[in-house]
Amino acid sequence: MKRSQLFTKTTKTSPNxxxxxxxxxxxxxxxxxxxxxxxxxxxxxxxxxxxxxxxxIREELNAIGSQELQLTALQNKEVWxxxxxxxxxxxxxxxxxxxxxxxxLGLAPTHEEPITRLMKPYISSYKDLPVxxxxxxxxxxxxxxxxxxxxxxxxFMMKDLYSFSKDRSEHDAFYEQCADAYMRxxxxxxxxxxxxxxxxxxxxxxxxxxxxxxxxxxxEDTIYLDRDKGIAINEEVYNDATIRDLGLDKTKxxxxxxxxxGNIFTxxxxxxxxxxxxxxxxxxxxxxxxxxSYGIGPSRVMGVIAEKLSDEHGLIWPTEIAPYQYYLVGxxxxxxxxxxxxxxxxxxxxxxxxxxxxxxxxxFADAELLGxxxxxxxxxxxxxxxxxxxxxxxxxxxELLTLDxxxxxxx
Amino acid sequence: MKRSQLFTKTTKTSPNxxxxxxxxxxxxxxxxxxxxxxxxxxxxxxxxxxxxxxxxIREELNAIGSQELQLTALQNKEVWxxxxxxxxxxxxxxxxxxxxxxxxLGLAPTHEEPITRLMKPYISSYKDLPVxxxxxxxxxxxxxxxxxxxxxxxxFMMKDLYSFSKDRSEHDAFYEQCADAYMRxxxxxxxxxxxxxxxxxxxxxxxxxxxxxxxxxxxEDTIYLDRDKGIAINEEVYNDATIRDLGLDKTKxxxxxxxxxGNIFTxxxxxxxxxxxxxxxxxxxxxxxxxxSYGIGPSRVMGVIAEKLSDEHGLIWPTEIAPYQYYLVGxxxxxxxxxxxxxxxxxxxxxxxxxxxxxxxxxFADAELLGxxxxxxxxxxxxxxxxxxxxxxxxxxxELLTLDxxxxxxx
Numbered sequence: 001m002k003r004s005q006l007f008t009k010t011t012k013t014s015p016n017x018x019x020x021x022x023x024x025x026x027x028x029x030x031x032x033x034x035x036x037x038x039x040x041x042x043x044x045x046x047x048x049x050x051x052x053x054x055x056x057i058r059e060e061l062n063a064i065g066s067q068e069l070q071l072t073a074l075q076n077k078e079v080w081x082x083x084x085x086x087x088x089x090x091x092x093x094x095x096x097x098x099x100x101x102x103x104x105l106g107l108a109p110t111h112e113e114p115i116t117r118l119m120k121p122y123i124s125s126y127k128d129l130p131v132x133x134x135x136x137x138x139x140x141x142x143x144x145x146x147x148x149x150x151x152x153x154x155x156f157m158m159k160d161l162y163s164f165s166k167d168r169s170e171h172d173a174f175y176e177q178c179a180d181a182y183m184r185x186x187x188x189x190x191x192x193x194x195x196x197x198x199x200x201x202x203x204x205x206x207x208x209x210x211x212x213x214x215x216x217x218x219x220e221d222t223i224y225l226d227r228d229k230g231i232a233i234n235e236e237v238y239n240d241a242t243i244r245d246l247g248l249d250k251t252k253x254x255x256x257x258x259x260x261x262g263n264i265f266t267x268x269x270x271x272x273x274x275x276x277x278x279x280x281x282x283x284x285x286x287x288x289x290x291x292x293s294y295g296i297g298p299s300r301v302m303g304v305i306a307e308k309l310s311d312e313h314g315l316i317w318p319t320e321i322a323p324y325q326y327y328l329v330g331x332x333x334x335x336x337x338x339x340x341x342x343x344x345x346x347x348x349x350x351x352x353x354x355x356x357x358x359x360x361x362x363x364f365a366d367a368e369l370l371g372x373x374x375x376x377x378x379x380x381x382x383x384x385x386x387x388x389x390x391x392x393x394x395x396x397x398x399e400l401l402t403l404d405x406x407x408x409x410x411x
Numbered sequence: 412m413k414r415s416q417l418f419t420k421t422t423k424t425s426p427n428x429x430x431x432x433x434x435x436x437x438x439x440x441x442x443x444x445x446x447x448x449x450x451x452x453x454x455x456x457x458x459x460x461x462x463x464x465x466x467x468i469r470e471e472l473n474a475i476g477s478q479e480l481q482l483t484a485l486q487n488k489e490v491w492x493x494x495x496x497x498x499x500x501x502x503x504x505x506x507x508x509x510x511x512x513x514x515x516l517g518l519a520p521t522h523e524e525p526i527t528r529l530m531k532p533y534i535s536s537y538k539d540l541p542v543x544x545x546x547x548x549x550x551x552x553x554x555x556x557x558x559x560x561x562x563x564x565x566x567f568m569m570k571d572l573y574s575f576s577k578d579r580s581e582h583d584a585f586y587e588q589c590a591d592a593y594m595r596x597x598x599x600x601x602x603x604x605x606x607x608x609x610x611x612x613x614x615x616x617x618x619x620x621x622x623x624x625x626x627x628x629x630x631e632d633t634i635y636l637d638r639d640k641g642i643a644i645n646e647e648v649y650n651d652a653t654i655r656d657l658g659l660d661k662t663k664x665x666x667x668x669x670x671x672x673g674n675i676f677t678x679x680x681x682x683x684x685x686x687x688x689x690x691x692x693x694x695x696x697x698x699x700x701x702x703x704s705y706g707i708g709p710s711r712v713m714g715v716i717a718e719k720l721s722d723e724h725g726l727i728w729p730t731e732i733a734p735y736q737y738y739l740v741g742x743x744x745x746x747x748x749x750x751x752x753x754x755x756x757x758x759x760x761x762x763x764x765x766x767x768x769x770x771x772x773x774x775f776a777d778a779e780l781l782g783x784x785x786x787x788x789x790x791x792x793x794x795x796x797x798x799x800x801x802x803x804x805x806x807x808x809x810e811l812l813t814l815d816x817x818x819x820x821x822x
Contacts, residue, residue: 007478007533007542033529035483041529042481044544067418070453072446073484073549074566097506097518100553107508107518118444118452122418131418138484138549142511155485
């Protein structure tokens with residue numbers, strides 16, 4: 001990709017109306033555009049990062065036997081009334097709207113109800129279970145406040161997975177499988193070292209749930225972490241009983257601010273009873289389906305990554321999710337010609353800064369602001385030596401590769 | 412992919428509440444699920460088709476230098492008031508909703524206004540132009556009636572591209588380039604032979620626009636086609652003046668029912684003036700940006716393809732968009748073992764019907780209903796001869812391949 005083909009530009013000026021550092025950097029680097037408070041467009045580079053995050057999640061969820069589908073945002077009230085979640089008093093983040101043909105619709109803030117109903121024609125026997133289905137879908141939540149950039153928004157990309165199991169024990173096995181998949185996802189996304197499975201409130205569904213909390217100064221949650229065991233307790237259920245249940249030692253727990261990057265809930269029969277999703281078991285008896293739900297917000301995760309993995313010069317994307325792997329700067333005519341060849345050869349991983357009027361210093365600064373993992377400088381001089389200079393964004397280390405070695409990275 | 416892993420099932424019963432044949436087939440085959448009138452979920456097989464259609468469109472649009480981004484559904488009124496399209500009298504398909512924090516929001520039925528505003532920080536000089544940006548985004552339209560299955564819905568996937576040019580002549584060149592790309596897209600999607608560039612009303616924007624109309628008995632439009640020249644006139648602008656302008660012979664025009672699968676509009680200065688998107692030209696003068704918009708609805712196109720390419724036995728997907736290429740049926744123990752190997756080897760193109768209790772006749776019927784391009788039967792007998800039997804869905808032709816020949820198709 002040629003930089004000159006990108007319509008976005010970087011800017012040194014931070015937006016006045018953003019508090020969070022990640023939002024400032026993402027806007028300055030041209031990754032997102034703010035439509036209004038809590039509502040952000042994804043510009044070409046930002047969309048590439050978001051898509052990469054989604055690809056990682058998709059790969060890990062497919063690997064544990066889940067199937068992707070896509071439900072709708074528009075919802076009619078019948079299915080939500082069945083579970084008593086249509087009322088604004090019960091669910092206070094609804095956006096509601098009116099149908100010209102008559103009737104009221106809602107914009108789904110989550111999808112337990114419609115996916116439970118959807119499964120009714122497909123689940124009737126124990127042979128049809130278990131089912132694991134997920135989607136990447138835009139969620140709408142009518143939040144009163146929105147001030148953390150893309151970390152908490154009114155419209156956002158959500159990966160929500162739902163499990164349909166015969167019973168508690170089949171559910172529990174998948175729940176643990178999914179928890180493991182989540183940790184693999186966060187490791188691949190570059191925040192695995194700082195992300196901890198966290199004991200949290202089960203909300204309306206069950207006594208406890210599991211959150212995945214990433215240590216983050218501007219996170220909205222407070223957790224108590226046992227670093228040796230790699231598990232934590234959310235402040236909301238932090239008490240002596242919980243500590244005892246988990247077999248933890250209170251004196252060893254570290255208090256941290258953290259941002260929730262994923263959660264998994266045991267729903268049990270909450271929705272299968274409300275919507276009568278049942279099956280005939282092997283012994284002929286009729287049983288309700290045992291359910292779970294599993295969320296990761298890719299856009300929120302992108303915000304948390306931008307918040308954590310950045311410095312005063314800009315963003316620092318992990319390799320798996322960077323929009324491009326190499327930011328190419330050519331110095332001199334022959335070098336520029338060589339860059340053009342490389343950019344054409346590997347347009348998906350090379351971003352070549354071909355802007356004729358930009359100074360080298362500007363190009364170097366942009367490479368850092370954009371957070372591309374490797375800045376690659378090719379000058380007529382390095383070219384004469386058949387070398388390229390690579391500077392790693394994450395640690396500033398510089399290495400010289402031969403042209404052949406670098407070429408091999410592009411195939 | 413193993414059929415037993417798919418949670419969806421096929422059914423012989425057509426839904427009572429669908430008029431269109433495509434909707435009946437897509438629901439019977441488990442490609443879509445109806446949430447309510449005009450609102451459909453995409454089940455795993457349906458999502459694969461939709462994603463394939465989007466992939467084809469994306470490849471062709473990237474090839475003409477367009478950049479992908481993603482705007483939001485939620486819209487605040489300021490940007491639409493600037494162009495006088497916030498009012499329900501002017502735009503009668505708005506879904507509107509209220510923000511808990513105060514104020515009214517709309518769900519974007521299209522995106523001319525927000526993308527014009529978004530470009531303001533990025534377009535200031537003639538050097539920044541042209542810009543071609545597109546998105547795949549869920550559109551919401553508060554249609555009074557919805558009765559054509561996924562061909563006309565209240566929530567649907569839309570590809571909308573917007574062009575920003577220095578002047579009319581730069582615009583016209585891209586307009587033609589995009590029209591050519593559209594025809595390449597429709598050919599790859601399998602409806603190119605029956606899709607014609609059609610002279611239509613320019614709506615509020617200009618005198619004329621171009622539609623891409625696909626001959627289709629249940630289409631909502633009527634067109635007058637010159638088959639030799641491969642162009643048509645929409646009924647709405649069909650008159651002697653138009654016929655003369657286009658240099659057509661009235662006596663040679665065929666009247667057909669057709670479904671619109673794409674459209675391109677010259678917007679001119681309609682939105683750049685309303686939102687003041689201007690640039691400094693080479694001579695120092697300040698000029699408005701000249702705009703165009705270019706739409707294809709992937710979900711609508713999927714409906715049109717399902718409508719046209721189907722028979723009494725089911726769907727007939729073109730190769731490029733089929734959810735899987737091969738529907739594998741094994742007959743006999745050794746054959747089943749071989750099928751298992753092939754399904755594992757090529758899970759993205761092989762769908763193996765491994766259901767132990769389904770009869771062969773049921774499997775064959777499902778292969779046809781699902782519309783997979785090739786049904787592949789491997790029996791212990793064909794296996795002994797190192798052969799597989801392939802039946803092509805599109806024409807019913809049967810061929811025998813050696814195991815090696817078939818294996819080569821899977822790599």
